[in-house]
Amino acid sequence: MKITVKIGLLFAIIWMIVKISLFGMALENTLALSIATFANMFLLVAAISIGLYLQKRKDSESGNALRDIKNGLTSGIPYAVLVSIFIYFYYEKIDPEFNQHQIAESEIELDKNLNNPAKFKQLQESNPDFEVMTKAQIKKQILRNSSGVYSAKSTAILALLAMTVYSTINSLLITAIYRKIVFKNKV
Numbered sequence: 001m002k003i004t005v006k007i008g009l010l011f012a013i014i015w016m017i018v019k020i021s022l023f024g025m026a027l028e029n030t031l032a033l034s035i036a037t038f039a040n041m042f043l044l045v046a047a048i049s050i051g052l053y054l055q056k057r058k059d060s061e062s063g064n065a066l067r068d069i070k071n072g073l074t075s076g077i078p079y080a081v082l083v084s085i086f087i088y089f090y091y092e093k094i095d096p097e098f099n100q101h102q103i104a105e106s107e108i109e110l111d112k113n114l115n116n117p118a119k120f121k122q123l124q125e126s127n128p129d130f131e132v133m134t135k136a137q138i139k140k141q142i143l144r145n146s147s148g149v150y151s152a153k154s155t156a157i158l159a160l161l162a163m164t165v166y167s168t169i170n171s172l173l174i175t176a177i178y179r180k181i182v183f184k185n186k187v
Contacts, residue, residue: 011047051075076167088156
């Protein structure tokens with residue numbers, strides 16, 4: 001197995017340990033989510049950086065930028081896949097109450113908006129279907145849509161998509177930095 005893949009998997013396991021630790025500490029949901037998100041972003045960038053660095057140090061030939069981007073993605077994509085699978089099982093089995101909490105908060109915010117005449121009018125104008133519906137019908141429609149958004153499956157899919165894009169962008173940036181600054185003599 002390539003060193004880049006190993007690094008990506010190692011950092012994914014580190015993030016999983018962080019996420020489980022935050023759950024064990026029973027922190028407030030928003031704080032734990034913020035910490036986990038920033039840890040995820042940092043560890044993904046670190047996996048790409050370290051994996052690409054070790055691969056470039058190991059390579060005997062100079063290679064090209066496209067090869068370096070591919071090597072960066074070889075760390076980032078396994079990380080993204082493993083973390084997304086973990087996210088699915090985490091929100092499905094370990095902490096399903098989190099999604100229920102998000103739906104409840106969404107319902108509270110929706111009730112505030114529906115009871116505010118100005119915001120209710122804006123809501124009706126935002127969707128032509130809502131113009132002929134009652135408050136109860138609008139609430140039911142919006143809650144039906146939001147329950148699909150706050151599911152473990154959709155969270156995992158969105159996480160995979162976001163981390164794939166983030167991996168691609170960071171592979172490009174880190175490759176540019178390494179080629180211009182760190183491995184200037186080797187290029």
